[in-house]
Amino acid sequence: MARAVLGSLCLCWALGRAAPPNLLLLLMDDMGWGDLGAFGEPSKETPNLDQMASEGMLFMDFYTANPLCSPSRAALLTGRLPVRNGFYTTNGHARNAYTPQDIVGGIPDSELLLPELLKKAGYVNKIIGKWHLGHRPQFHPLKHGFDEWFGSPNCHFGPYDNKAVPNIPVYRDWEMIGRYYEDFKIDLKTGEANLTQIYLQEALDFISRQQASQQPFFLYWAIDATHAPVYASKHFLGSSQRGLYGDAVREIDDSIGKILKHLQKLGISENTFVFFTSDNGAALISAPKQGGSNGRFLCGKQTTFEGGMREPAIAWWPGHIPAGGVSHQLGNVMDLFTTSLSLAGLQPPSDRQIDGIDLLPAILQGKLIDRSIFYYRGNEMMAVRVGLYKAHYWTWSNSWEEYSKGIDFCPGQNVSGVTTHTQEEHTTLPLLFHLGRDPGEKYPLSTPDGEAKTFAFG
Amino acid sequence: MARAVLGSLCLCWALGRAAPPNLLLLLMDDMGWGDLGAFGEPSKETPNLDQMASEGMLFMDFYTANPLCSPSRAALLTGRLPVRNGFYTTNGHARNAYTPQDIVGGIPDSELLLPELLKKAGYVNKIIGKWHLGHRPQFHPLKHGFDEWFGSPNCHFGPYDNKAVPNIPVYRDWEMIGRYYEDFKIDLKTGEANLTQIYLQEALDFISRQQASQQPFFLYWAIDATHAPVYASKHFLGSSQRGLYGDAVREIDDSIGKILKHLQKLGISENTFVFFTSDNGAALISAPKQGGSNGRFLCGKQTTFEGGMREPAIAWWPGHIPAGGVSHQLGNVMDLFTTSLSLAGLQPPSDRQIDGIDLLPAILQGKLIDRSIFYYRGNEMMAVRVGLYKAHYWTWSNSWEEYSKGIDFCPGQNVSGVTTHTQEEHTTLPLLFHLGRDPGEKYPLSTPDGEAKTFAFG
Numbered sequence: 001m002a003r004a005v006l007g008s009l010c011l012c013w014a015l016g017r018a019a020p021p022n023l024l025l026l027l028m029d030d031m032g033w034g035d036l037g038a039f040g041e042p043s044k045e046t047p048n049l050d051q052m053a054s055e056g057m058l059f060m061d062f063y064t065a066n067p068l069c070s071p072s073r074a075a076l077l078t079g080r081l082p083v084r085n086g087f088y089t090t091n092g093h094a095r096n097a098y099t100p101q102d103i104v105g106g107i108p109d110s111e112l113l114l115p116e117l118l119k120k121a122g123y124v125n126k127i128i129g130k131w132h133l134g135h136r137p138q139f140h141p142l143k144h145g146f147d148e149w150f151g152s153p154n155c156h157f158g159p160y161d162n163k164a165v166p167n168i169p170v171y172r173d174w175e176m177i178g179r180y181y182e183d184f185k186i187d188l189k190t191g192e193a194n195l196t197q198i199y200l201q202e203a204l205d206f207i208s209r210q211q212a213s214q215q216p217f218f219l220y221w222a223i224d225a226t227h228a229p230v231y232a233s234k235h236f237l238g239s240s241q242r243g244l245y246g247d248a249v250r251e252i253d254d255s256i257g258k259i260l261k262h263l264q265k266l267g268i269s270e271n272t273f274v275f276f277t278s279d280n281g282a283a284l285i286s287a288p289k290q291g292g293s294n295g296r297f298l299c300g301k302q303t304t305f306e307g308g309m310r311e312p313a314i315a316w317w318p319g320h321i322p323a324g325g326v327s328h329q330l331g332n333v334m335d336l337f338t339t340s341l342s343l344a345g346l347q348p349p350s351d352r353q354i355d356g357i358d359l360l361p362a363i364l365q366g367k368l369i370d371r372s373i374f375y376y377r378g379n380e381m382m383a384v385r386v387g388l389y390k391a392h393y394w395t396w397s398n399s400w401e402e403y404s405k406g407i408d409f410c411p412g413q414n415v416s417g418v419t420t421h422t423q424e425e426h427t428t429l430p431l432l433f434h435l436g437r438d439p440g441e442k443y444p445l446s447t448p449d450g451e452a453k454t455f456a457f458g
Numbered sequence: 459m460a461r462a463v464l465g466s467l468c469l470c471w472a473l474g475r476a477a478p479p480n481l482l483l484l485l486m487d488d489m490g491w492g493d494l495g496a497f498g499e500p501s502k503e504t505p506n507l508d509q510m511a512s513e514g515m516l517f518m519d520f521y522t523a524n525p526l527c528s529p530s531r532a533a534l535l536t537g538r539l540p541v542r543n544g545f546y547t548t549n550g551h552a553r554n555a556y557t558p559q560d561i562v563g564g565i566p567d568s569e570l571l572l573p574e575l576l577k578k579a580g581y582v583n584k585i586i587g588k589w590h591l592g593h594r595p596q597f598h599p600l601k602h603g604f605d606e607w608f609g610s611p612n613c614h615f616g617p618y619d620n621k622a623v624p625n626i627p628v629y630r631d632w633e634m635i636g637r638y639y640e641d642f643k644i645d646l647k648t649g650e651a652n653l654t655q656i657y658l659q660e661a662l663d664f665i666s667r668q669q670a671s672q673q674p675f676f677l678y679w680a681i682d683a684t685h686a687p688v689y690a691s692k693h694f695l696g697s698s699q700r701g702l703y704g705d706a707v708r709e710i711d712d713s714i715g716k717i718l719k720h721l722q723k724l725g726i727s728e729n730t731f732v733f734f735t736s737d738n739g740a741a742l743i744s745a746p747k748q749g750g751s752n753g754r755f756l757c758g759k760q761t762t763f764e765g766g767m768r769e770p771a772i773a774w775w776p777g778h779i780p781a782g783g784v785s786h787q788l789g790n791v792m793d794l795f796t797t798s799l800s801l802a803g804l805q806p807p808s809d810r811q812i813d814g815i816d817l818l819p820a821i822l823q824g825k826l827i828d829r830s831i832f833y834y835r836g837n838e839m840m841a842v843r844v845g846l847y848k849a850h851y852w853t854w855s856n857s858w859e860e861y862s863k864g865i866d867f868c869p870g871q872n873v874s875g876v877t878t879h880t881q882e883e884h885t886t887l888p889l890l891f892h893l894g895r896d897p898g899e900k901y902p903l904s905t906p907d908g909e910a911k912t913f914a915f916g
Contacts, residue, residue: 040498042518042897054512060500120717133508155700241894288895295498296754298870326502388699414872414899436699437746439500442870
């Protein structure tokens with residue numbers, strides 16, 4: 001620790017300020033708000049994350065910028081809504097920008113990513129896990145500010161050894177070192193894969209190296225064991241009440257416990273800002289065997305109901321963040337961009353619109369910052385949250401065509417006129433909910449009682 | 459404390475054992491599993507109960523014996539299922555024994571209630587709040603083992619000053635001292651009532667008196683602010699994100715914090731076993747303004763789905779129960795009968811079937827006791843839970859007739875073939891769920907995959 005602080009102090013002395021902290025972002029894949037014990041998962045199998053919450057700050061009202069992997073991650077790393085950073089499509093109304101491995105696009109060069117900016121403050125940046133912002137050479141993470149990469153450009157899903165289409169590759173820095181299902185095994189029958197253990201070791205090694213190198217680091221730990229097909233290593237298989245999905249969660253929980261203990265052992269926990277969250281709501285289309293839980297919230301991934309976009313979130317920074325805090329600050333993954341810059345002593349770019357806000361006043365001083373949450377689905381702003389009110393301008397779960405094939409974004413849930421299978425427009429009279437009294441979006445506020453009439457955005 | 463311990467020691471010395479602890483049972487009314495921050499309520503407005511959980515033991519799998527007030531309370535105080543203690547009806551199949559104020563029945567004299575038995579160990583017993591085991595003279599709580607009573611024989615609901623039918627009376631011991639809406643005001647328009655403050659003061663006074671009297675006490679604090687029409691005192695009105703229901707919860711949370719602090723201040727917290735739970739699931743027919751939350755569980759009060767019968771539960775006993783414990787012991791309100799007797803050093807009656815078990819091995823030693831949960835609705839055993847499996851022998855939410863009038867026990871939820879509006883029998887092939895993978899009872903296990911076939915009760 002002494003050396004790490006000294007290193008960053010050396011850099012910062014020139015700037016006349018204290019050493020910036022290391023930044024560790026633990027980003028989950030398709031994990032839902034309801035998947036943690038601290039958020040009411042009945043099996044309560046996440047002791048390490050629950051302890052992280054009790055030592056740090058729990059965010060009850062934290063959101064993603066889009067209910068799908070790629071646009072959510074692009075928003076996080078650029079601090080901008082997908083409709084600004086390009087991760088949306090006009091191919092269909094309210095169609096999320098899905099990025100399979102045969103997509104040709106990716107993150108534009110014109111976008112400034114968090115690691116690019118952190119370099120100015122001397123940070124060494126590493127991404128472990130899923131990039132998902134384009135797989136062509138020009139989109140490579142090392143071309144966008146990261147110094148190191150261990151992981152893959154896309155999810156670990158199919159084609160599963162289809163002879164015509166190659167499996168998803170795995171990279172170490174510039175080099176492709178293998179492919180999923182070939183060099184990096186995932187047993188689709190048993191769900192066994194030791195990938196989380198590999199990602200854990202990568203994180204521990206990087207942290208140890210950086211602690212010795214005297215430069216601050218940004219580690220983006222974007223693991224994907226909870227994305228279907230879910231997996232866990234042998235030791236964790238069968239360890240959960242919840243089946244294979246729960247096994248994956250238990251292994252992640254255990255790994256995060258080890259990472260936090262590693263920071264403490266190295267003496268750098270008080271100089272490392274850690275944030276845990278997920279990219280979008282649980283994929284209920286894969287539940288219960290391959291998908292998680294959004295607790296009592298409506299629907300899941302792909303939708304702009306709370307289940308699709310409200311995320312579990314924990315901030316942890318011993319000695320700085322008071323233990324056991326609970327925040328109702330409306331937060332967004334885009335805020336991690338601006339907040340990280342603020343921690344590094346940097347200003348966000350002034351030549352473009354940044355949608356993320358600096359959460360430090362909420363995290364360190366318990367303030368509530370006035371801001372709204374915009375719920376985008378592809379190119380359409382479907383809903384807005386202001387305070388405890390949420391107004392839906394469009395409602396849609398999925399199409400009748402998909403639904404008739406058994407694809408259900410809201411299994412077991414059916415709110416008449418809300419979980420619609422046709423795109424319903426409410427732009428002239430938005431469908432209003434009070435998320436305090438009705439977090440499950442089951443009781444639209446009717447205008448005759450005056451509640452909607454007296455509500456004004458602003 | 460010195461005196462209180464001394465007092466009970468005096469009694470117990472003769473028996474050659476340590477002083478039995480005081481027993482404090484905090485029983486909520488229609489509060490749901492999902493209403494506490496510790497169980498994932500998004501507003502996280504129960505800091506005192508959450509702290510109670512972090513200092514004690516949280517039960518994730520705790521149940522009531524019947525999803526309605528009267529039979530649940532009868533089961534708790536007798537340690538027996540309602541079909542044994544008489545709190546059921548054969549007027550209709552699977553009809554819960556509803557006990558309005560014009561009912562003529564009540565708890566039979568032949569039943570042995572917990573306070574009657576505790577007297578043998580020298581306990582002084584008080585009930586504060588709702589009795590609900592019959593309002594005729596022969597059913598009076600002071601005829602069934604309680605030494606003191608402050609509260610009412612029934613809920614604080616209607617007839618609301620109907621000229622022909624009197625309002626529900628409020629008693630102090632043998633004497634009727636007034637009536638709801640007359641002497642004990644509840645403003646149905648604003649929801650203002652200071653009843654919880656009165657019940658709090660009654661509890662604090664009784665505890666202080668008992669601490670001075672050197673006799674162990676059993677205090678049954680059966681308050682009802684979360685039963686519709688819900689109420690809160692002026693100080694708490696508008697204090698919750700959740701509306702009036704949340705205001706009631708906040709006031710209860712605050713009151714429980716004060717009671718626990720009072721025990722600590724008097725120095726008797728280590729000699730007082732405290733248990734918090736609720737009588738049945740949240741009344742979703744009254745939600746969201748007058749009803750609570752069952753989290754991600756299916757349906758609510760009146761039903762035998764998890765939302766109707768799984769209860770929030772916390773055990774607290776500093777110096778005895780390890781802090782921060784989480785138990786997956788299958789528990790039931792009937793166990794509070796047997797466990798309380800065990801704490802008092804008494805055996806349960808041997809002349810009758812007792813359904814409650816002694817939870818002390820689970821609470822004090824973290825053991826898992828093998829037991830099943832039976833889900834009764836009136837005279838019918840609708841379902842059984844063994845381990846993580848739940849088998850429905852009958853499924854039913856409510857009748858089409860009720861449903862068509864807008865009475866909905868499962869608002870926003872619809873699981874095909876499960877939340878049925880006709881009584882569906884599955885006794886030849888029970889409808890199976892795995893509550894670990896599927897706590898929301900959304901995915902019946904189909905027999906073809908073999909899971910049901912290989913599952914045997916026992």
